Amino acid sequence: MELDEFRTSLDAWLDEQEGALAPDHDGLGTLDEQMAQLTKVKRLTFDAGWMRWGWPVRVGGLGGTTLPRAYLGEALTSRDLVEPGIYSMAEVLAPTMIDFAAPELAATMVPRLLRGDETWCQGFSEPGTGSNLASLSCRAVRSHGGWRVTGQKVWTSLAQYSERCVLLTRTGSVESAHRGITALFVDMDSPGITVRPIESMHGVEEFCEVFFDDVAVPFDRTLGEEGQGWSVAMDLLPYERSTSLWHRAAYLHRRLQQLLDAAPPDTLDAAEVGQTTQLLYAFRARSRSTQHRLARGEDLGPETSIDKVLLATIEQAVFDLVGDGLASDLAIGDGTTSERWRTEFLYSRAATIYGGSAEIQRNIIARRLLDLGSDR
């Protein structure tokens, strides 16, 4: 389906289904409520076909370019039907499954994620391994009939809701760095897994610690080959920095518009509003070309770090304006609307930390785009 046709028919369907799609809660909702809402919206959009466009037929999709995926996320986000962060997890994890899982496994699993029948998480970071991903130590060893996994992950978003985890493990020696990593697709109900949510500053238990104590994972759940985990991670990260950011920008646009509607007179500085408006426009222009490159089948790589730096900058700029325009709501407001602004303001402080810190993105830009060589 062409993008224009998709856009027109999707918009009409969303208007028509407004009642069925609307959340049952007011405001931002608890994470439980957001997850329930996400499941509902994914199921309705999958069953009506919208969610299937832009995904390969072999994993239950309807084929075509990836542009409908970008537009669907934008439309759902703009209408405040889904929280963009949790919605976009599929954009990060499903492409990796399609590229690296055995075909039968991808064909079975991906539709469950897209339809909202399952939630998946991404087990990358560890307590001693934040930005230095290649130093991870959660170990997988070969045993009779499969891998045995022992170790710990942290900052694993939505692990407490997840049926599956895309997990990076150490299968080589500790010194093997990025060469000795293997990616596994793990059932989260396997014996030996413990999940402990962490309450973060914005009052949501989105991130978790995940403990693996001699967890059995069959060999056919290996993503790619043994020792190829670094390629899996490098394949995944550009997805994390492309379509999901397009969705996030749609959300920031909506929130900036809502701020303009809500801010009392003379609380917003014209120069700062002008600059944030321009940066948001610039991001969307940049991200649009990234989306079209993806749709043409081009491989995305380190240039998506520019998208990520821009988006993190803008997210904080938008909420810095919220801090000006709705200062007392943020500080002492206790109604649903104030709570929502406050939660999102606080979450925006992490925009330069999660998904590869602002420093790491600049390191990637320096090394890979400016060709400045190694930093050692």
Added chain:
Amino acid sequence: MIDAAARELFERGIGHAFDQPTSEAVDAALGELGWHDALAADQRAAVSALFRRQGEVSATSSALDWLLASSLGADGAVVLPALGRWDPPGEVYGPRLRVNGLSRQSIGDRVVVVASARDKDIAFDVPAADLLLRPVHGVDPQLELLEITGETVDVDGQPLIGWEAALALGQLAVGHELVGASRAMLELARAHALERVQFGRPIATFQAIRHRLADSLVAIEAAEAVLDAAWLDRSPQTAAMAKAMSGRSARIAARHCQQVLAGIGFTTEHALHRYVRRVLVLDLLLGSSKALTRKLGSEVVASRQLPPLLPL
């Protein structure tokens, strides 16, 4: 639209034109290349290739004046707005026309001055002899600007449509020039960072250096993205954003690259100073980053309305 092969040939021709030693010779070479025909055939390709190159090599030409004249259908040199401004350079007081503007080209006997009068714009055909023409030295003498000021009476005026569109086109042109200059500064700083050794290592290995250069690239790519978007939607508001973002990115690049080049970049023995001077003036030409940004912000705050979303 011209095809890829023709575009490559054209871009090579633009490159050769800017190898000429003087701005007159550049103008002549651009004329021989058929830049005016290219402008008619593919405005975006002609404008972006010429101005990007002009910025990269820190050259100057009459192309901005030609572009405005062509957009306005004017016969002869069109006076540009005064530095820092984007409104027409003429003001009408009864029978008198007051002029405060600029030109990037040497002008002949007559100039076209656009003035705003009530609800319409008027183009006046003014004898150059009536006006004061001052060759600008300023911070960047090599830019060869001409300041045009003065008053004249009883000149003929014709109603004119299209100032806004001509201005938008000019803003995109200067935007490309700023991006070209920014990329040139970044390349100079990058080359220096890889060669210059301190504490036994190239300074390119230091994160403080790498992050300044990375931030410069991010700013440049953001500006380039808005330029691309402005060519797609052809809205004056987007063109103004593109100009503002280009000026902003050039100032960011100038600051970071000068710091990375350190002492040598502060001398006239290194090429950087020419770009630093150039972008100071180009940022002001047809509206500075600061002024255009504040204007946009004031409109957004007053109307409580963001610019229309760029569609996927």
